[in-house]
Ligand SMILES: CC(C)=CCNc1ncnc2c1ncn2[C@@H]1O[C@H](COP(=O)(O)O)[C@@H](O)[C@H]1O
């Protein structure tokens with residue numbers, strides 16, 4: 001089960017094809033990938049996405065990229081995938097935010113028709129760079145897709161450079177039962193930002209928690225300890241992403257997960273985030289878990305999917321069957 005994968009951050013082998021198709025862009029490998037040995041600032045990491053966007057500008061590009069990303073996850077054994085993506089409009093190709101999502105949905109449809117053994121769902125991302133107005137528009141637009149695509153578009157993911165602006169708007173506080181589910185990249189900075197308080201009032205379903213370590217750092221608003229209490233109180237799912245997993249060891253909520261005595265202290269799932277960008281090693285190498293423990297965390301993720309109960313029931317035996325085959329035969 002993969003619950004946190006950015007569409008454009010997950011482009012892997014297809015990037016080579018895109019570069020070859022558009023040589024004029026002069027994009028080299030190191031411009032779209034981050035090797036963990038090379039240190040980059042947060043700003044540089046986010047700038048990389050602007051380069052990745054250059055060759056993916058038409059509905060055909062989005063269709064190809066999405067199909068390939070889905071296929072790569074399926075080839076890796078993912079049976080349920082929640083992709084998330086920012087809708088972009090491009091004057092040069094005429095793609096609009098709406099046709100962008102339609103291209104993604106078309107790829108999902110084609111993948112299904114080609115019998116890929118993976119269920120795919122979609123969350124529409126709000127890029128903080130757009131500010132509250134774009135966030136509000138995106139929220140409204142996502143609600144329309146939610147209503148017109150049965151059990152396919154589920155919600156909103158607040159993403160993007162946390163220093164670039166606030167991506168909140170158009171949602172009323174405390175509406176967890178609102179039609180759209182909400183997944184946040186929060187906190188993404190070493191001290192909580194003003195935005196933290198605002199978005200927490202929206203009662204998110206999931207959080208990324210990159211900087212959710214034991215610091216009591218308090219930027220004048222909500223502190224990390226308040227945030228931990230909040231997550232516990234509302235049982236907000238923690239999305240543990242591979243690029244940040246070295247920091248996982250510092251999360252007080254889940255230190256028992258990464259210790260030898262594996263037990264789940266807080267609802268958590270393991271995710272890849274941007275598998276095309278961050279060239280990282282596996283979960284097992286980054287933690288001291290056994291292969292079986294990594295599998296258990298992954299199989300348990302099925303409890304937190306946004307899809308319907310019937311999808312959940314169909315997935316559970318698939319996960320156990322695959323674990324049995326891989327670990328015991
Ligand atoms: C430092 C770093 C980049 C860590 C990764 N953690 C992230 N945190 C917040 N937003 C992200 C992250 N990775 C990808 N994104 C968002 O996903 C976009 C790329 O995928 P897409 O266009 O939404 O299809 C990026 O432009 C950015 O808005």
Ligand SMILES: [Zn+2]
Pocket residue numbers: 004006185208241273274
């Ligand atoms: Zn992410």
